[in-house]
Amino acid sequence: MATGLFDGIPPRLDTGRGTDRFLWLLARGAAAVERFGRRGRRPPVVPVDRDLRVVVEQVRAEAEGVVSLRLAAADGGRLPAWQPGAHLDVVLPSGRIRQYSLSGDPADRCYRIAVRLIPGGSGSGEIHEEVGEGTPLTLRGPRNAFPFVTADRYLFIAGGIGITPILPMVRTAAARGADWRLIYTGRSLESMPFLEELDDDRVWVRPDTEYGIPASGAELLEHVSGDVPVYCCGPTPMITGVRIDAENRQVHWERFAPPPVVGGEPFRVELARTGRVLDVPADRSALDVVREVLPQTAYSCRQGFCGTCKVRVLSGEVDHRDQVLTDDERGDHMTLCVSRAQDRLVIDL
Template sequence: MTAPQFPPRLDGSGRRDRLMSTLVAVGAAYRRLAEISGRRRPPVREVDRRLPLVVEAVRTEADGVVSLRLVRPDGNPLPAWRPGAHIDLLLPSGMVRQYSLCGSPSDLSHYRIAVRRIGSASAEVHALTAGTRVTVRGPRNAFPFVAAPAYHFVAGGIGITPILPMVHRAEASGADWRLVYTGRDRESMPFLDELPAERVRIRPDTEFGIPASGAELLEEMPTGASVYCCGPMPMITGVRVDLARTGAAAVYFERFSPPPIVDGQPFRVVLRRSGLTLDVPADRSTLDVVREVLPDVPYSCRQGFCGTCEVAAEDGGRVRICVDRGPAVLEL
């Protein structure tokens, strides 16, 4: 019988190391098992995260604003969510839009969203009726609500939708908090009757003559508060400019329009299938320019996180044409 062959010891003695030989054998056996397991493993299937829902009720919340109560057809509970979350609503026309969840995270019998009518997609939402079947994706959270001892909330118009669940969560936690809620007029501001009056300042433009400045919106902020701000770009810009003068511990923003392009440079994109070459100015996105010649190109959030406008490039990569800037050959 042939004697077993052991690797030499590392101490230079010339003797064979039985322990090292055992480890080498175990490692080889593990690799063989891994190869066998890999060959038998079934292919990974893409997870379908779409939720078929039914519009249970449509309610007018303010001038130009309706809320939708969405439920499962079988009445089962919906996926859990946290304040700041949104869903993608897939409309019958094929358009996709994001809407913040503005109900109670503890009540998973339904989702509630609120939509202001400002364009074709929102007009389609306003036309939905009770009993209509819709599809959503999510929930997802790009505006997370982080535990803190104090909060200062700033909401502008329909920007109250992600802020409302945060306010109720802050109240339930016993945190020190304030909310400044601004809008064109009281009639256009949804959910006024759902806000605790003691810590809320309602600030309609019609009652003050002019829109609020950032400094005014940050008045009476609790010391060391985390600031949450959602609304139109001019309001967010004002808050950001004046925020440096405060003692805010952290700042979180959510906007309903694409972010401004800063220090942009002009470039050129080629649409390979269409045979077009387009010049993109320094202050515009590729999506804006492409939609002038291909108005049906899909898009949604216009902020780079939903992926609806993602397009294949000739080099094999993927480009989100709402935010990615630079010369490219696109498969359009």
């Protein structure tokens, strides 16, 4: 004999107000639905931890004031793959976050970054003075804001520590059989890292000490036809010169220093937690001014693409100049490093 949901239900339900079989059946049905729902409910969403735990496997002096770090997965495994031009967010033991280009071989199981010591630089100072072999670090990425396109010919231009994202591009171009040339500039030979890895007739090493002055954009682009893609990384004046003199050439570039403020107007920032009002001059960023009174304010790229210095805006109209915030975020947030205002902002600091 078949059994079902209603088997065993008594013919009457005495409640003191008479029989209400319909309500009793409804309650039984609701209980059954609830039991079924509990069995079929999806498990709660668990946030994905995308941090990479690594240890410093090797620290090596590469030039005056420059060290390289070889980073291996803490569990001994293989780190995620990457492409030339990629960079990492490195979370230092202090909690500071800094960005560094990957400068090793994309086929390697480990990562390599290089760090130049910047006078007064808290991040580079911490790496040079406190990070050694065996130090655990946390990484985020790799991410690529300087993608390397496929072509038959290339011109690479690197200035100083700007060689770091260029090196993997040179290796990849050579492996693909492409026709390439590298111009590597710097203050002096002693200040230029990875020279021993560039023993090739297609590399022109041009230290300022041997030529008297830094190279102009026209000099760096000399003898190269207009249809050759140019990849350039280094100091802002070098990049600016190349871009001005490139004419119709296709120039891909990345800078490590913050860009100069262009078309800026002075404005004021009020720190809501203290009521302090700061004047931001036309030629400085809000980040620089805020850090003078709140030196712990987090930052990383200083170019508007990492979001580390994002803060909540309580009032005022922002002139957004970043490349990271979503449209929704721009309704009540800003990046201190590049964004500005016409008048006055109140921010949650």
